[in-house]
Amino acid sequence: MDSETREKLIAAAQQARTRAYAVYSGFTVGAALLTADGARITGCNVENVSLGLTQCAERVALGRAIAEGHREFQALAVASSTGVAPCGACRQVLAEFCDELRVLLVQEKPILHTREVSLLALLPDRFEPKTDS
Ligand SMILES: [Zn+2]
Structure with missing residues (x-):
């Protein structure tokens, strides 16, 4: 991933964060996935009164x-x-589709800082049922 692609992905996550519905926690999160073919798909946290x-x-x-x-x-x-x-549940759900995935953790305060980790490092022993054969 070149630096322009990386910066656009980070910007997309930051933009998605502005649309978060976090009226209970006040903790807004934005995410942006980069697909294999280069599309960026965003999400934000969506809270509910039933937490x-x-x-x-x-x-x-x-x-x-x-x-x-x-x-x-x-x-x-x-x-x-x-x-x-990402929380543990999200790590497992991401692992459903990704054997490995670069994960950019973007901290916006007090200054913008990005730390890169891998999904494998975040979830080294994912749940994978063995088949009986
Ligand atoms: Zn999560």
């Missing part, structure tokens, strides 16, 4: 991407004030 029904930005982005026909991904940018990593 357990809240949807994370990463899974919103992944669901939109799948619905649009994408199945392979190069990278994911996640933008928040503190640069949080």
Whole structure:
């Protein structure tokens, strides 16, 4: 991924963050997936009064991407004030489609800073049922 592609992916995650519906926590998150063919698909967190029904930005982005026909991904940018990593549930859901994925953790305050990790590092022992054969 060249630097222009990386910067556009980060900017897309930051833009998605501005659309987050985070009226209960106040913690807004934006995500942007880079598909194998170069499309950027965004998501934001969508909270609910029944807090357990809240949807994370990463899974919103992944669901939109799948619905649009994408199945392979190069990278994911996640933008928040503190640069949080995807939660455990999102890691497992991303692993459904990605053996490996570059993950850019974008911290917006006090200064913009991006840390790069891999999905494999975030989820080294994913749940994968063995088949009985
Ligand atoms: Zn999550």
